[in-house]
Amino acid sequence: MSDADNPPWAWPEPVWRGVVEEVRAGRSLKPASWPGGAPAAFALSFDADHETPALRDGNTSPGVLAAGEFGSRVAVPRILDLLARHEVPASFYVPAVSALLHPDDIRRFVAEGHEVGAHGWIHERNSLLAEADERDLVLRSLDTLERLAGRRPTGIRTPSWDFSPATLRILVEAGLRYDSSLMADDVPYELLSHGEPSGLVELPVEWVRDDAVYFGMARYSGLRPYTDPETVARIWRRELDGAVADGGVFQLTLHPSVSGHRSRSWIVEELLAAGRDAGVWFATHEQVVDHVLAVAP
Numbered sequence: 001m002s003d004a005d006n007p008p009w010a011w012p013e014p015v016w017r018g019v020v021e022e023v024r025a026g027r028s029l030k031p032a033s034w035p036g037g038a039p040a041a042f043a044l045s046f047d048a049d050h051e052t053p054a055l056r057d058g059n060t061s062p063g064v065l066a067a068g069e070f071g072s073r074v075a076v077p078r079i080l081d082l083l084a085r086h087e088v089p090a091s092f093y094v095p096a097v098s099a100l101l102h103p104d105d106i107r108r109f110v111a112e113g114h115e116v117g118a119h120g121w122i123h124e125r126n127s128l129l130a131e132a133d134e135r136d137l138v139l140r141s142l143d144t145l146e147r148l149a150g151r152r153p154t155g156i157r158t159p160s161w162d163f164s165p166a167t168l169r170i171l172v173e174a175g176l177r178y179d180s181s182l183m184a185d186d187v188p189y190e191l192l193s194h195g196e197p198s199g200l201v202e203l204p205v206e207w208v209r210d211d212a213v214y215f216g217m218a219r220y221s222g223l224r225p226y227t228d229p230e231t232v233a234r235i236w237r238r239e240l241d242g243a244v245a246d247g248g249v250f251q252l253t254l255h256p257s258v259s260g261h262r263s264r265s266w267i268v269e270e271l272l273a274a275g276r277d278a279g280v281w282f283a284t285h286e287q288v289v290d291h292v293l294a295v296a297p
Contacts, residue, residue, distance in 0.1 A: 022193070023167075025184035026189060026191060026192040027190050028185065028187060032295065039244045039280065040248055040249065040250060040281070041250070042088075043283060044254075044268075045092070045093060045253050046253075046256055047093045047255050048072070048093065048098055048102075050068040050069065050256070051068035051101060054068060070260070071260060072102040072105055072256070075261070079260055079265070080114075082269055084112060089113050091115040091180075091284045094106065095141070096141035098123075099145055100148075109149070118142055118145060119141075120137060121138075125159070127160050127162040127167070128164075129164060134166060135166070152175075156171060169193070172198055178203055178289040183205060184202070186206075186248050187204075187248045188249065188288065189204070210253045211255055211259045214227040215259070215264065229266075240278070243280075
């Protein structure tokens with residue numbers, strides 16, 4: 001919208017107010033209590049991107065694709081075994097192309113009681129797409145995951161953690177119940193469209209609770225892992241402790257190809273043990289959304 005002839009500082013109030021009100025946080029859906037009297041909800045999620053970010057960018061380097069393949073070949077089994085030991089459910093957000101490349105992963109997610117959520121077609125940057133293209137990719141991804149998982153996803157995490165002007169409308173049209181891509185709160189909330197309830201719940205994410213922020217790596221750029229695992233573990237433990245103190249939600253976004261390495265997977269194990277000691281309710285994102293809707297006034 002902004003250009004040299006129409007800089008933001010020159011926008012009249014209806015313009016900047018309209019931009020802000022396009023997608024906005026509505027009422028908080030933080031419940032008065034969690035199932036079983038738990039002090040907080042622990043919602044663990046994994047974005048099973050694998051090879052798709054490279055493919056999206058047209059990167060056909062075997063080295064880059066192999067790093068994505070590690071996510072399915074090694075990290076997913078390691079993560080699923082860890083979750084099984086702790087008897088904890090998780091939500092796996094899967095680009096459709098990743099699901100087609102690794103269909104056995106989807107079957108195992110479902111068989112072991114985890115949620116399969118949508119995460120775009122090929123990890124496209126949805127906020128840069130034309131509305132028709134974005135709608136097509138959302139619907140195609142939902143159809144693909146329904147065929148492989150045996151159940152249509154009820155939630156989505158947009159692959160770019162962002163919305164285009166059409167995203168909210170498309171998600172509502174697609175019949176989804178919740179999104180997990182935005183960051184206006186620590187707890188679930190109602191999404192508004194131009195001040196009106198959209199009918200969609202937001203279970204918010206945050207970059208501080210995403211492993212790629214700390215451990216990202218790109219060979220031909222300046223992006224390198226810059227935080228040691230012990231520090232990341234302390235940051236996330238503070239987030240967990242804060243959620244317990246607030247009676248809220250500890251939501252965490254991990255990537256198998258990032259946190260599935262031996263030097264990092266222990267962080268998840270320690271967080272699960274700490275959550276167990278605190279008496280949290282371990283739940284998929286879908287289960288958290290179901291609960292807050294069931295008890296919302």
